[in-house]
Amino acid sequence: MMKLLKHNGMLLLVMIGILSLGFIGQKAPFARFWAGFSHIRWNEGRLLSYLPEAHRWKYIVIHHSATERGNAKIFDRGHRLRGFQQGLGYHFVIDNGTYGTRVGQIESGDRWYRQMEGAHCNRMGMNEEGIGICLVGNFSKGQVDPAQLESAAWLVENLQKRYGIPTSHVLRHNDVKKKETECPGKDFPWEAFLTMLP
Numbered sequence: 001m002m003k004l005l006k007h008n009g010m011l012l013l014v015m016i017g018i019l020s021l022g023f024i025g026q027k028a029p030f031a032r033f034w035a036g037f038s039h040i041r042w043n044e045g046r047l048l049s050y051l052p053e054a055h056r057w058k059y060i061v062i063h064h065s066a067t068e069r070g071n072a073k074i075f076d077r078g079h080r081l082r083g084f085q086q087g088l089g090y091h092f093v094i095d096n097g098t099y100g101t102r103v104g105q106i107e108s109g110d111r112w113y114r115q116m117e118g119a120h121c122n123r124m125g126m127n128e129e130g131i132g133i134c135l136v137g138n139f140s141k142g143q144v145d146p147a148q149l150e151s152a153a154w155l156v157e158n159l160q161k162r163y164g165i166p167t168s169h170v171l172r173h174n175d176v177k178k179k180e181t182e183c184p185g186k187d188f189p190w191e192a193f194l195t196m197l198p
């Protein structure tokens with residue numbers, strides 16, 4: 001028995017050796033491989049059970065992706081390529097049905113799961129105190145899907161309730177950085193959105 005274990009142990013070591021050799025010099029692709037799994041698609045029940053105790057969140061900042069297509073995984077990769085080492089700069093992404101997503105699907109990345117600061121609005125402490133939510137789409141050119149808007153409102157309302165964030169602290173990106181960005185797009189139905197909040 002001992003002999004068999006010893007033999008298998010050696011075999012395992014050799015296999016690990018071969019596998020590690022394969023990854024030497026390929027740190028980046030390996031990191032990207034894991035990055036691809038760093039987003040989570042939430043259903044409503046699961047999301048509500050993962051709103052951790054936190055005192056830092058005082059604002060919610062709404063963005064659009066300014067792209068017609070996308071999902072959390074794609075933006076995560078893009079943000080890593082731009083040098084955001086913690087990946088996806090937003091805490092949540094609301095999908096628009098492209099890249100195999102469901103319209104209104106809520107996704108998030110490491111920054112929400114690990115309760116880290118965002119990389120979505122570097123003004124007035126919004127990355128530190130603001131939950132960043134991105135709706136996929138370009139709302140300077142097109143309309144928000146009603147199901148996507150409803151999903152965003154559902155998420156925002158639940159975050160407001162959980163963290164005691166008043167509607168006056170739910171902002172558009174361009175409420176914070178007025179002249180520098182149109183985000184979340186000049187056609188974003190902001191007034192209608194506010195009426196959907198508590």
Ligand SMILES: [Zn+2]
Nearest residue numbers: 063064173183
């Ligand atoms: Zn933005």
